[in-house]
Amino acid sequence: MVSADARSRPACRAGLNAAARAVRFDVPPNWTRPRRRAVRRSAVIGTAIVLLLAVAGYLIYHSFQQVSPSVALAPGCQAGTGPQAISLELDQADIAATIAGVAARHKLPRQAVIIAYAAALQESQLENLDYGDRDSVGVFQQRPSQGWGTASEIENPIYATTRFFAALVDVRDYTRMPVATAAQDVQHSADGAAYGQWTAVAAQLAGYFTGSSPHGVSCWYQAPPKANLAGVVQGLTQTFGPQGRRAIVGSVTTDRSDSREDGSVAVVPGERGSAWTVADWLVANAQTYGISEVRYAGYEWNAADGSMGWQRDTTRKDPPRGSIVAG
Secondary structure, X not given: OOOHHHHHHHHHHHHHHHHHHHOOOOOOOOOOOOOHHXXXXXHHHHHHHHHHHHHHHHHXXXXXXXXXXXXXXXXXXXXXXXXXXXXXXXXXXXXXXXXXXXXXXXXXXXXXXXXXXXXXXXXXOOOOOOOOOOOOEOOOOEOHHHOOOOHHHHOOHHHHHHHHHHHHOOOOOOOOOOHXXXXXXXXXXXXXXXXXXXXXXXHHHHHHHOOOOOOOEEEEOOOOOOOOHHHHHHHHHHHHOOOOOOOOEOOOEEEOOOOOOOOOEEEEEEOHHHHHHHHHHHHHOHHHHOOOEEEEXXXXXEHHHHHHOOEEOOOOOOOOOOEEEEX
């Protein structure tokens, strides 16, 4: 077969030729040939201009070569890769990971996470606000006057998410109804239909943060030389629940045989079905705890080149089966 490009080339060429023929350069009647000296002078001037432009281009190019490596990429996160990736601020990714983590702790289905994301996107754009309509605060804009808790409690995303899910599971058949309807049955908003506009984005985010689409959450920032591993353990426990053999997060240990300069990493045994949720939580909270790398299931995330996403880990041995390494 002849490709469409090949078929179109003769027509394109004919069109160009026709355009060229349509242009006529009429010579003025009083035009005369310039003297040879004037031609030579014009050629010299033209050559000098070309040389100056070349030198200027060279200097500009090398100035950019020297400056660009020192220009740091602004901290940020994204869920997914390519044109469909969703850009997030670090605090938005933190809250998204928290919502997925609390859902995992309470063994809730992915649909519960989708509903929570739709509500949070509409109410606060996944931000932990200390203000809102009347006395509303927090990521879900819950109101102390309506029995959701004190303002300081609601401004804790783990508490707010736990209360949201506690109300959601009381909605009969919430997994089978439209996202907007389920969210409205929890929120009792003035305009419950507005939650529906976030259904597609919420579903996409839930796929990445619950691990249905693995190694899909990545962040980047300037990491410190050493992570706050004690803070990591505390944050994991607050989000996913107490450590234990049958818990989402097993007993976290510190492995000093790793190749990191300070020799300290956290080895986090994770429940198989929720391990990517835990790994993504570590990435989303990397700046909070100074984490510079996370490894799991043959993949590695690094804060320095986090904008490249998770990469295949081909240089190190895999951590103990089912474990996540962070440090």
